[in-house]
Amino acid sequence: MNELAIGVDLGGTKIHLAAIDRSGQTVVESIVPTEAKQGAAAVLNKMVNGIADILSRLKDVRREGDVVGIGIGSAGQIDFSSGTVAFAVDTLPGWTGTPIRDKVTERFGLPVYVDNDVNVIAIAEKNFGAARPYNSFVCIALGTGVGGAIVEEGRLVRGAFGGAGELGHISVDFNGPRCSCGNHGCIELYASGTGIARVAAEMINANGWQPEWQADSREVIAAWNSGDPHASEVMAKVISALSTHISSVIHTLNPEAVIIGGGVSEAGPAFFEALREETGRRTGAAMWKATTLLPAEIGSGAGVIGAAAQIWHYGTNTINHG
Ligand SMILES: [Zn+2]
Incomplete structure (x- = not known):
């Protein structure tokens, strides 16, 4: 011991x-x-x-x-x-x-x-954190980028060489901006720290806003939590993109749990409440009923x-x- x-x-x-x-x-x-x-x-x-x-x-x-x-x-x-x-x-x-x-x-x-790095986060959550009760679950890490890990019956899903679970490169818009992976509209461009900053900058420019916050994910989230209407529009777009993504993941894998970690997941209970509400609307009823969407427990x-x-x-x- x-x-x-x-x-x-x-x-x-x-x-x-x-x-x-x-x-x-x-x-x-x-x-x-x-x-x-x-x-x-x-x-x-x-x-x-x-x-x-x-x-x-x-x-x-x-x-x-x-x-x-x-x-x-x-x-x-x-x-x-x-x-x-x-x-x-x-x-x-x-x-x-x-x-x-x-x-x-x-x-x-x-x-x-x-x-x-995200596969090992899934191992941490399975052994010591939010995933303890689950054998089939997905981890989504919303950090600088978006990473993912898939655990099926206690085993990490690896694919041909270990590349499986790159959930940050699931597209939510085939007409969206070009991603480094070659695709367009990957969730990483909307729901990572840099993605939220990108969406904010794009909406500030398109609408001619002059917000009191900078196009930075922490500032956007703080302004949203304090009720700023422009920040709310930005976060509505982020949450729509992310719930579209999570719905696809749920329909693909029928997981017992979707565990969201990374810096963006520290946005607070309102973030999870909004995410559950919209993901639920976008997901087949039986699939949604079988899934718990929850924050990671182990922090940085x-x-x-x-x-x-x-x-x-x-x-x-x-x-x-x-
Ligand atoms: Zn991509």
């Missing part, structure tokens, strides 16, 4: 590292800047040094021997079976092809699991906690898994 796992949450701006115990509590942690522009080799080095630093801090408290594995959640599309980066996002240039698992295994000789630490929890989720008995 003294077991610890090291978790690494690798994002475009920061690397969050922590030693986590079996109940999901953080024992020691650190956050270092990714400095992604320095390239993949430098980022990998930083990550390895960060893990070594956590291990040495555990040595100080005589717990180094309790570490049973290392779990990593990375931005981008990850090939889970090989622990390599199948496709990097723009925020991590040159990251594609990086053999994360082999490099970290080589250095530390512990079991290592590497997965997409979900990435690092879920990364570490892979060790117990999959087991520590093998390094070569797949």
